[in-house]
Amino acid sequence: MKRWLIIAAGLGLILALAIIASQGFGAVAEAFAAVGYGIAVVTLLRAIALLGTGVGWWIIFPRAAACPLRVCIWVRFIREAINTLLPVAQVGGEIAGARLIALFGVPAGLAGATVLVDMLMQVVSLFLFVVVGVGFLAMYGVDDALVASMATGVSIMGIALAGFFVAQRFGGAKLIDRALMMAAEKLDWSALGNLATLHDDLVRIYADVPRFLVALLVHLAVWFFSALEVQVALGLMGYSVSYVDSVVIESLSQAVRAAGFLVPGALGVQEAGFIAVCAVYGIPSPEALALSLVKRVPELVLGPPFLFAWHAHEAKALLRRGPAQ
Numbered sequence: 001m002k003r004w005l006i007i008a009a010g011l012g013l014i015l016a017l018a019i020i021a022s023q024g025f026g027a028v029a030e031a032f033a034a035v036g037y038g039i040a041v042v043t044l045l046r047a048i049a050l051l052g053t054g055v056g057w058w059i060i061f062p063r064a065a066a067c068p069l070r071v072c073i074w075v076r077f078i079r080e081a082i083n084t085l086l087p088v089a090q091v092g093g094e095i096a097g098a099r100l101i102a103l104f105g106v107p108a109g110l111a112g113a114t115v116l117v118d119m120l121m122q123v124v125s126l127f128l129f130v131v132v133g134v135g136f137l138a139m140y141g142v143d144d145a146l147v148a149s150m151a152t153g154v155s156i157m158g159i160a161l162a163g164f165f166v167a168q169r170f171g172g173a174k175l176i177d178r179a180l181m182m183a184a185e186k187l188d189w190s191a192l193g194n195l196a197t198l199h200d201d202l203v204r205i206y207a208d209v210p211r212f213l214v215a216l217l218v219h220l221a222v223w224f225f226s227a228l229e230v231q232v233a234l235g236l237m238g239y240s241v242s243y244v245d246s247v248v249i250e251s252l253s254q255a256v257r258a259a260g261f262l263v264p265g266a267l268g269v270q271e272a273g274f275i276a277v278c279a280v281y282g283i284p285s286p287e288a289l290a291l292s293l294v295k296r297v298p299e300l301v302l303g304p305p306f307l308f309a310w311h312a313h314e315a316k317a318l319l320r321r322g323p324a325q
Contacts, residue, residue: 009087012260012267019271023285031237031290038236039297042229046298049222050077056218057118060205067106067114075100078310081303087264094119096310103317113201117212125219126254133251136244137280226250233294237287245281252277253292265299 020028035042054073061067075097082093094115101111206212224247231246241249256273260266271292278288 006087008262009264009267012263012265012269015268016271019268019275020289023289027286028289028293031287032293034238035233035236035290035294038232039294041232042294043298043301045226045229045232047302049226050080050302052218052222052225053080053122056121056215056222057114059211059215059218060114060117060121061106061110062204062208065107065110067101067104071101071104074309075104077302078306080299081306082310084265084299085303085307100310100313103313107201109198110201112198113205116198116202117205118215121212121216121219123258125216125223126251126258128220129223129247130251130255133248133255136248137252140248140280223251223254226254229295230291233291234283234287237290239281239283239287241281249274249277249281265296270295 051073054076055069057076058067058069058072061072078100079093079097082096086092098108098111098115101114102108106114227243227246227250230250231241231243234241234246234249253270253273256276257266257270260269260273263269271289274288274292275285278291279285283291
């Protein structure tokens with residue numbers, strides 16, 4: 001599986017470079033340079049957004065088994081670094097996140113359950129964010145066929161989400177349970193060696209509806225906050241887009257990125273998506289590509305330190321296990 005992901009990442013990188021070359025490296029570089037100090041602002045905004053997703057994850061923990069907030073935020077940054085910088089199809093960070101939370105003393109079943117619920121909340125909140133974006137796009141007066149195709153895609157996404165929720169809520173988690181235990185055994189991750197309580201923990205989390213809804217609202221707020229990245233970057237390139245326009249661009253580009261989850265980092269997929277969405281607002285392709293590159297900078301700035309942190313946690317766990325064995 002890893003071999004195919006590496007191949008997919010390579011093909012995605014080639015596609016991204018080909019798209020940039022087709023518009024001219026010079027033109028894209030000029031638009032990227034125009035953002036200037038805005039790149040630091042975008043990175044700061046991304047860090048705040050990730051902090052918010054860590055808070056959203058922390059909220060769903062049952063009161064009786066709460067995980068420290070600082071740990072949730074710390075591990076959430078590590079999850080993001082793994083998903084964006086390693087060939088793991090944007091889901092490997094979730095398995096590693098469950099493992100790390102367990103290393104911090106959270107029961108393995110609860111750790112896996114909270115990660116699964118957190119994944120669902122992120123996708124559900126993205127779905128709602130995209131629905132709002134499509135609605136704003138329809139109000140903008142674009143081609144009806146374009147809006148209809150996007151609405152169809154959103155509908156399919158909604159059906160898939162409903163199925164995922166039903167699977168988690170009513171027993172399908174046992175299949176995920178087995179998959180996680182197989183991964184734990186293969187990778188010698190003893191902290192995930194016993195997930196027998198996964199389904200029971202999922203039921204317990206979903207039973208606390210107010211807590212679940214608050215966490216969902218936090219994730220949704222983070223998506224709307226992330227639209228500021230687009231507004232800042234395009235504004236410094238000379239395109240004064242409104243916040244509503246930024247929401248449309250961010251939501252639809254995130255939907256495209258999510259659709260390309262099998263390609264690590266959505267390489268090439270994200271770039272093509274930005275060109276298509278920005279074209280609706282008359283933003284040229286070089287600027288759209290520069291926007292995509294600006295959005296990737298926080299991943300390259302924030303990611304590596306947390307990959308090293310992940311390695312340090314795993315090395316420490318290995319050293320602890322060695323003497324015991």
